[in-house]
Amino acid sequence: MLSTFEKLGIPLKEQEALAGVAVDAVFDSISVATTYKEKLAEVGVIFCPMSEAVANHPELVKKYLGSVVPYSDNFFATLNSAVFSDGSFVYVPEGVRCPMELSTYFRINAAKTGQFERTLIVAEKGSYVSYLEGCTAPMRDENQLHAAVVELVAMDDAEIKYSTVQNWYPGDKDGKGGIYNFVTKRGACRGRNSKISWTQVETGSAITWKYPSCILQGDNSVGEFYSVATTSNHQQADTGTKMIHIGKNTRSTIISKGISAGQSQNTYRGLVKILGGAANARNYTQCDSLLLGDRCGAHTVPYIESRNRTAHVEHEATTSKISEDQLFYCNQRGLSQEDAVSTSARKSSRNCRSSLPLRPRN
Amino acid sequence: MTQIGSAYIERYPEWQNGLPGRNLAWLSELRADAFARFAERGFPTRKTEAWKYTNLAPLAKDVFAPQTAASGKMPATVPAHIPDLGTAHRIVFVNGRAESDGSTHNALPKGVRLMTLGEALKEAPDLIADHLATDNKPEEPAFLDMNTALMTEGAVLTIEPGVELEAPVHLFFLTTDAAARSAMHLRNLIMAGKGSAATVFESYLGTGKAEYWTNVVTEIRVEEKARLHHHKLQSEGEAAYHIAMTLTKIEDHATYDSFAMSLGGSLARNEIRALLDGSGIDCRLNGINLARQRPHLDTTTTIDHAKPGSTCNETYKSVVGDHAETVFQGKIIVRPDAQKTAAHQLNRNLLLSDEAQANTKPELRIHADDVQCSHGATVSELDEQALFYLRSRGLSENAARSLLTEAFVTEMLDDIENISIREALRHAMADWLAGLSGTGGQA
Numbered sequence: 001m002l003s004t005f006e007k008l009g010i011p012l013k014e015q016e017a018l019a020g021v022a023v024d025a026v027f028d029s030i031s032v033a034t035t036y037k038e039k040l041a042e043v044g045v046i047f048c049p050m051s052e053a054v055a056n057h058p059e060l061v062k063k064y065l066g067s068v069v070p071y072s073d074n075f076f077a078t079l080n081s082a083v084f085s086d087g088s089f090v091y092v093p094e095g096v097r098c099p100m101e102l103s104t105y106f107r108i109n110a111a112k113t114g115q116f117e118r119t120l121i122v123a124e125k126g127s128y129v130s131y132l133e134g135c136t137a138p139m140r141d142e143n144q145l146h147a148a149v150v151e152l153v154a155m156d157d158a159e160i161k162y163s164t165v166q167n168w169y170p171g172d173k174d175g176k177g178g179i180y181n182f183v184t185k186r187g188a189c190r191g192r193n194s195k196i197s198w199t200q201v202e203t204g205s206a207i208t209w210k211y212p213s214c215i216l217q218g219d220n221s222v223g224e225f226y227s228v229a230t231t232s233n234h235q236q237a238d239t240g241t242k243m244i245h246i247g248k249n250t251r252s253t254i255i256s257k258g259i260s261a262g263q264s265q266n267t268y269r270g271l272v273k274i275l276g277g278a279a280n281a282r283n284y285t286q287c288d289s290l291l292l293g294d295r296c297g298a299h300t301v302p303y304i305e306s307r308n309r310t311a312h313v314e315h316e317a318t319t320s321k322i323s324e325d326q327l328f329y330c331n332q333r334g335l336s337q338e339d340a341v342s343t344s345a346r347k348s349s350r351n352c353r354s355s356l357p358l359r360p361r362n
Numbered sequence: 363m364t365q366i367g368s369a370y371i372e373r374y375p376e377w378q379n380g381l382p383g384r385n386l387a388w389l390s391e392l393r394a395d396a397f398a399r400f401a402e403r404g405f406p407t408r409k410t411e412a413w414k415y416t417n418l419a420p421l422a423k424d425v426f427a428p429q430t431a432a433s434g435k436m437p438a439t440v441p442a443h444i445p446d447l448g449t450a451h452r453i454v455f456v457n458g459r460a461e462s463d464g465s466t467h468n469a470l471p472k473g474v475r476l477m478t479l480g481e482a483l484k485e486a487p488d489l490i491a492d493h494l495a496t497d498n499k500p501e502e503p504a505f506l507d508m509n510t511a512l513m514t515e516g517a518v519l520t521i522e523p524g525v526e527l528e529a530p531v532h533l534f535f536l537t538t539d540a541a542a543r544s545a546m547h548l549r550n551l552i553m554a555g556k557g558s559a560a561t562v563f564e565s566y567l568g569t570g571k572a573e574y575w576t577n578v579v580t581e582i583r584v585e586e587k588a589r590l591h592h593h594k595l596q597s598e599g600e601a602a603y604h605i606a607m608t609l610t611k612i613e614d615h616a617t618y619d620s621f622a623m624s625l626g627g628s629l630a631r632n633e634i635r636a637l638l639d640g641s642g643i644d645c646r647l648n649g650i651n652l653a654r655q656r657p658h659l660d661t662t663t664t665i666d667h668a669k670p671g672s673t674c675n676e677t678y679k680s681v682v683g684d685h686a687e688t689v690f691q692g693k694i695i696v697r698p699d700a701q702k703t704a705a706h707q708l709n710r711n712l713l714l715s716d717e718a719q720a721n722t723k724p725e726l727r728i729h730a731d732d733v734q735c736s737h738g739a740t741v742s743e744l745d746e747q748a749l750f751y752l753r754s755r756g757l758s759e760n761a762a763r764s765l766l767t768e769a770f771v772t773e774m775l776d777d778i779e780n781i782s783i784r785e786a787l788r789h790a791m792a793d794w795l796a797g798l799s800g801t802g803g804q805a
Binding site: 302309321 | 698713714715717718719722726730732734738740
């Protein structure tokens with residue numbers, strides 16, 4: 001199994017040597033290897049497969065599992081709750097700053113299967129953790145289902161940074177095969193001054209439905225969502241976030257960049273909800289969509305519901321193709337048309353990529 | 363099927379006899395088909411995306427029988443409430459029935475016809491047959507179908523090609539307590555021929571406190587190079603339900619300019635669907651929801667760019683006080699071949715009280731790449747710095763708040779070309795703002 005990761009360019013050993021990143025690898029919903037466990041244990045951080053956590057830390061799992069995403073939340077969350085077999089569990093005790101990036105690689109190998117992993121991250125008072133997940137699957141003509149549930153819990157003054165690079169198999173150029181990526185991800189900022197930040201790069205999957213959300217319960221808590229979603233051929237990405245402002249002085253920022261090409265459809269769908277008690281809440285949302293080609297679609301569907309007059313909610317969105325002026329400028333400096341287009345597309349997603357822990361090469 | 367839908371189905375045969383145009387076979391067929399569609403689906407619920415933010419339960423709790431009997435005359439006190447639009451051509455409806463007193467639509471220039479729907483069905487049924495219930499359909503057609511099935515009256519305005527109508531046309535709908543517990547299913551048709559120009563002012567006034575339901579559909583066709591300014595004031599009674607749908611089809615190089623101000627009713631929805639079926643079209647949709655006390659005001663628009671090279675600009679604002687709630691849903695569609703489209707939308711909401719609620723859902727659905735589309739939305743209270751500035755100049759807290767609230771909304775009126783309509787709207791707005799400080803909504 002480890003050699004499969006080698007082939008995919010995800011050599012666990014090499015990665016850890018280069019970046020000092022602790023890795024948990026989940027293979028068809030089964031955790032196959034977790035590195036750096038001992039080193040993390042020295043500072044009290046628990047990083048292990050969910051199956052081990054259930055055996056070794058039942059009190060923690062019982063306390064938090066299902067507390068953010070109840071099993072009745074939606075069809076796929078229910079399915080996941082019924083059948084999940086593994087996933088990652090992270091527990092960062094009070095006051096601990098997790099000394100390295102934590103990372104999980106997910107891979108769906110078997111044909112016509114589903115992957116139902118469950119991830120739970122708990123950051124106790126004053127702690128910090130950064131977690132990166134990556135996903136791949138081999139090319140197959142049939143569709144496969146990925147229905148994961150991710151729950152984050154941040155207590156007082158804690159911060160969780162959750163990053164995703166999603167590169168599931170998107171199907172071939174005619175839209176045959178590919179992963180159905182129906183994922184429920186939600187974080188609860190339970191404590192005062194807590195912070196949860198979602199960063200995602202969505203490039204794969206035939207269909208993605210994914211709305212990593214923040215429930216901002218604690219006063220002064222902060223939610224962030226940075227997303228780059230690219231689609232091509234017949235892919236469909238429907239992604240966005242929900243920011244539920246409950247506590248006072250809660251703040252959220254949403255930056256979403258969509259790039260669509262081919263015959264793909266790329267949708268931002270998001271909710272900003274300000275409840276009556278969320279005095280002085282702030283939200284800023286920016287969604288930009290870029291269209292490459294005249295057969296693709298870009299859609300922006302924000303929902304804003306405000307019940308507090310002292311809250312300020314701002315949303316702005318634009319949709320266009322790459323500006324002729326920008327292309328002309330690049331061409332005139334000697335870049336080919338293709339390079340000019342890719343330069344412009346990269347530029348549009350720069351804000352979001354810079355918040356990834358392992359900066360991808362441009 | 364909602365329970366209430368079935369109550370309408372039971373009563374429908376009894377109501378049919380009172381409907382106009384029973385002698386027209388095509389119309390009876392159209393009505394029957396429409397009713398069958400309504401009967402199948404019933405009232406939309408909040409599970410219908412287009413009605414996500416508006417709960418129809420208060421309207422659906424009882425059956426409103428269509429107003430088919432002859433109405434009372436216009437009460438003597440009303441003419442004072444009719445906005446003075448100078449030389450306007452006016453057609454008056456009282457409790458859903460045409461009322462000749464007060465109507466001044468006889469002296470129209472050549473090439474312009476203004477009739478009641480009842481008259482039109484007698485005198486020019488072919489005209490109605492050609493323009494009724496065309497292909498420009500909303501996403502959720504329940505109320506359109508119900509209207510087609512039960513429509514009793516309305517205004518029909520036709521402007522021949524090339525005719526430029528200087529004076530505005532005023533469609534005035536008055537409802538009194540005599541219409542309590544009944545429904546006015548009104549259908550207006552406006553046809554602006556090639557190269558024509560006109561200004562239409564549609565206004566709804568409720569004088570009583572009774573519950574009634576106005577269900578109005580206005581179908582508009584703006585032909586090539588025509589210019590139509592369409593303004594609306596919704597000032598229904600405080601317990602009224604007002605469900606309005608404007609379906610506008612716009613052709614090459616035409617201008618459609620719409621402004622709607624809503625401040626009445628307990629539950630009101632103003633829905634506009636503009637189909638831009640040509641190039642070089644200039645479409646402007648603007649409006650204001652003014653909500654205080656307990657109303658629920660909903661503005662829902664769809665701008666559908668079907669052909670390349672057209673422009674739309676849309677700005678809607680809401681001021682929400684007391685326990686009121688407002689909704690804005692604005693969808694802009696750019697179809698696959700509608701290249702070179704420019705579409706810009708802005709929605710701003712001002713919350714004045716702790717119990718007020720604003721919901722907004724701007725939506726871009728873009729299927730063409732060579733486009734410039736944007737939308738923006740904000741929800742907040744008054745700007746603290748602006749307040750501080752005015753306070754530092756010696757204005758009281760209340761005076762500063764009133765001034766800023768007024769500034770927020772009155773700028774919307776600046777683009778209305780017709781002075782008398784602009785003043786009529788300004789007057790209605792001033793009355794509303796004056797009531798605002800009285801209710802303590804800004805305390």
